[in-house]
Amino acid sequence: MNYNHQKLITSIMPKGVGRKVLLGLRKDHGINTGNINGARGAGMYNPMARRGIGEQTEKEMLTVVVPEEKADEIFAYIYALAEIGEPHHGIIFQSDLLHASNYKVPDNIEEEKE
Numbered sequence: 001m002n003y004n005h006q007k008l009i010t011s012i013m014p015k016g017v018g019r020k021v022l023l024g025l026r027k028d029h030g031i032n033t034g035n036i037n038g039a040r041g042a043g044m045y046n047p048m049a050r051r052g053i054g055e056q057t058e059k060e061m062l063t064v065v066v067p068e069e070k071a072d073e074i075f076a077y078i079y080a081l082a083e084i085g086e087p088h089h090g091i092i093f094q095s096d097l098l099h100a101s102n103y104k105v106p107d108n109i110e111e112e113k114e
Contacts, residue, residue, distance in 0.1 A: 006100035007071035011062045012039065013082045013090035018060035021081050025064065029074060034064040059090070065100050 013021070018036040025031040039059040062082075066074045075094055083089045 005068040006065050006097045007068055007094050008097050009064050009066060009071065009075055009078060009092065009094045011078055011082060011084065011090060011092035012041070012059050013062065013084065014088075015058040015060050017082050017090075018062045021062055021078055022064075024081050025074070025077070029070070029077065031064060031066065031074070034062060037061045037063075065097065 011021075015038070022034045022036060025034065037060070039061050040056045041059050062078070064074070064078075071094055075092065079085065079092055082092070084092050
């Protein structure tokens with residue numbers, strides 16, 4: 001099995017943004033793999049959240065494994081496309097992976113219609 005140095009990029013963003021980012025990664029960077037999971041949360045600066053009450057909002061958690069040499073470029077791409085720098089638009093971080101294997105989608109699978 002071929003093991004490469006990889007990074008895991010994880011971002012938490014408002015619901016509905018993850019699919020746009022994943023489609024952009026496929027179109028602009030050729031990345032065909034990623035996971036989007038649903039989550040709930042309240043911002044740290046919401047006064048009611050500190051007391052454990054208040055409205056929670058739906059979030060999406062996007063995870064993608066990328067080659068180490070492209071990690072900073074992809075990180076910046078996700079940061080910009082998901083508008084992570086805007087208030088209440090989430091957080092993004094990357095971490096090292098001990099092992100990751102190449103994953104390739106078979107060529108004969110039809111493209112998803114947008």
